[in-house]
Amino acid sequence: MVRFLHTSDWQLGMTRRFLDEDAQARFTAARFEAITEIARVATSERCEFVVVAGDVFETNQIDRRTVLRACERLGEIAVPVFLLPGNHDPLDAGSVFNSPAFLAKMPANVVVLTDTSPRIVRAGVEVVGAPWTSKRPLQDLVAAASASLEPRVGTLRVMVGHGAADTLSPDRDNPAVIRVDDATEALRAGRYHYLALGDRHSLTRVDDSDRIWYAGSPVVTDFDEVDPGHVLVVDLTEQAATVTAHQIGTWRFLSENGDLNNDADLDAFERLLIDVDAKDRTVLRLVLRGALSLRQHGRLNELIEHQRDLFASAELWTRHSNLVVVPEDTDFADLELSGFAESAVARLRVQAESGGEQAATARDALALLVRLAAGSRA
Numbered sequence: 328m329v330r331f332l333h334t335s336d337w338q339l340g341m342t343r344r345f346l347d348e349d350a351q352a353r354f355t356a357a358r359f360e361a362i363t364e365i366a367r368v369a370t371s372e373r374c375e376f377v378v379v380a381g382d383v384f385e386t387n388q389i390d391r392r393t394v395l396r397a398c399e400r401l402g403e404i405a406v407p408v409f410l411l412p413g414n415h416d417p418l419d420a421g422s423v424f425n426s427p428a429f430l431a432k433m434p435a436n437v438v439v440l441t442d443t444s445p446r447i448v449r450a451g452v453e454v455v456g457a458p459w460t461s462k463r464p465l466q467d468l469v470a471a472a473s474a475s476l477e478p479r480v481g482t483l484r485v486m487v488g489h490g491a492a493d494t495l496s497p498d499r500d501n502p503a504v505i506r507v508d509d510a511t512e513a514l515r516a517g518r519y520h521y522l523a524l525g526d527r528h529s530l531t532r533v534d535d536s537d538r539i540w541y542a543g544s545p546v547v548t549d550f551d552e553v554d555p556g557h558v559l560v561v562d563l564t565e566q567a568a569t570v571t572a573h574q575i576g577t578w579r580f581l582s583e584n585g586d587l588n589n590d591a592d593l594d595a596f597e598r599l600l601i602d603v604d605a606k607d608r609t610v611l612r613l614v615l616r617g618a619l620s621l622r623q624h625g626r627l628n629e630l631i632e633h634q635r636d637l638f639a640s641a642e643l644w645t646r647h648s649n650l651v652v653v654p655e656d657t658d659f660a661d662l663e664l665s666g667f668a669e670s671a672v673a674r675l676r677v678q679a680e681s682g683g684e685q686a687a688t689a690r691d692a693l694a695l696l697v698r699l700a701a702g703s704r705a
Contacts, residue, residue: 328562328563328564329375329448329451329452329483329562329563330372330373330374330375330560330561330562330563331374331375331376331377331378331485331560331561331563332365332368332369332372332374332376332377332378332558332559332560332561333377333378333380333523333540333542333558333559333560333561333570334365334377334378334379334380334542334545334558334559335379335380335381335382335413335489335523335524335525335526335541335542335543335544336380336381336382336413336525336526336528336542336543336544336545336548337358337361337362337379337382337383337384337544337545337546338358338382338383338384338385338415338544338548339358339359339383339384339385339389339393339396339397340355340384340385340386340389340390340393341354341355341358341385341548342355342385343548343610343640345610345640345642346610346639346640347640350607350639350640353607353608353639354546354578354639357546357576357577357578357608358545358546359396359397359400360577361545361546361575361576362397362400362401362403362404363400363403364545364575365377365404365545365558365575366400366403366404366405368558368560368573368575369404369405369406370405370406372560372573374406374560375406375407375448375449375452376406376407376408376409376448376452376454377404377406377407377408377409378408378409378411378454378485378487378523379408379409379410379411379525380411380413380487380488380489380523380524380525380526380542381411381412381413381414381415381416381459381487381488381489381490381525381526382413382414382415382416382489382525382526383397383410383411383412383413383416384397384415384416384423385415385416386415386416386423387415387416387417387419387421387422387423388421389416389423391428394423394426394428394429394432395428395432398428398429398432398433398434398437399432401433401434401436401437402434402436402437404436405436406436407436407437407438407448408434408436408437408438409438409439409440409446409454409456409487410424410437410438410439410440411440411456411457411458411487411488411489411525412424412439412440412441412458412459412460413459413489413490413525413526414459414462414489414490414526417458417459417460417461417462418439418441418458418459418460419460419461419462424439424441438454440454440455440456440457440458440487441456441458442456442458443455443456443457443458443471443472443475445476445484451481451482451483452482452483452484452485453482453483453484453485454484454485454487455472455473455476455484455485455486455487455519456472456486456487456488457469457471457472457473457486457487457488457489459489459490463503464490464502464503465502465503466502466503467502467503467504467505467506467509468488468489468490468503468505469486469488469490469505469509469510469522470505470506470509470510470513472486472488473486473510473513473518473519476513476518476519477518478516478517478518483520483563483564483565484518484519484520484521485519485520485521485523485563486513486519486521486522486523487523488505488522488523488524488525489524489525489526490503490504490505490524490526491503491504491505491526491527492504492505492507492524492527492533492539492541493505493506493507494507494533495527495531495533505524507533507534507539510522510534510539511534511536511539514536514538514539517565520538520563520564520565520568521538521539521561521563521568522538522539522540523540523542523561524539524540524541524542525541525542526541527541527543528543528544528547528548528549528552528555529541529543529552529553529554529555530542530543530553530554530555530557530559530572531543531553532570536568537567537568537569537570538568540559540561540570542557542558542559543555543556543557544556544576545557545558545575545576546576546578547576547578547579547580548580549580550580550582550610550612552580555576556574556575556576556577556578556579557572557573557574557575557576558572558573558575559571559572559573560573577605577608578608578609578610578639579605579608579609579610580609580610580612581603581609581610581611581612582611582612582613582614582644583599583600583611583612583613583614584613584614584615584616585599585613585614585615585616585617586615586616586617587615587616587617587619587623587627587650588617588618588619589623590623592617593619593623593626593627593630596627596630597630600630600634603638606634606637606638606639607637607638607639608639609638609639610638610639610640611634611638611639611640611641611642612642612644613631613641613642613643613644613648614643614644614647614648615627615643615648615649615650616648616649616650617650617651618650618651618652618653619650619651619652619653620652620653621652624650624652631643
């Protein structure tokens, strides 16, 4: 038997457009902290080696500091680490794995899977990689890597691949998809005994044998990922694989829906957001529907602005929201306007209620006026 750790899609150096400078710094730090946590799990679980199934770096054009920090953290792992070039960091002419910074500081425990030759971990255990050498391969790289492998009695092999499995991909005509039937046949024939996959950021069991898995990204990267933030510890024999997921990610992407039509709804929505923990590591996306008065809409805007200072990011997903602002007489009762200001408000109200192209702009102007007036009286 052999026990090892399977991870993938670190994408060190990733940036997110919706994060401000402070949140981006914390998001970047979390990706490096994940490597330290991987080192801890590998040691505590007595793993013999670690495989990183592609996309170690976000791009081959990564800055030198990121490369050096990656090398330092990789050196913390007490066992051999096998890195597979993926679609984000393929082994092309400009590969980060051939950069002077990486070559100069690559720790002695790190092996880059630059070809499909089996790497001996110890007697009876080998790792085989299917590296990407370009952004657009024209074949199933896992099938190509395994084609020349022959079963070897008493030797366990771990195949490390990257890309979409055909059973999960919407683009099955892509020549580079990994054909699960072919992988299953290779497993059955004993050419390898476990297929460690990367590319899919969600933790995913691909087949019933427990021998084909996506570990997912150890740090969440988007809202559509299912159960990210894990690494897998695999116990492997010729007869079976036992896979145990370990949660190491501390960030999350959270979507909240709100149906807002009155003050009570706003109270409940505010309590919901207050109760969210670890806000500084949470990216919040709001989908809001309903109808609010100008005063209520102003309160909502203040609430969201307040939460932006607490969450890593808090934004309204306007494309899927349908929140109508309906000016009411009570919104203007205490404004004490006269003359030009009173006439301007009257015109804006007509425009806001017309439903024309300028209605949203008029409602925003009225909401701002109500908020400013309320602030001046506070």
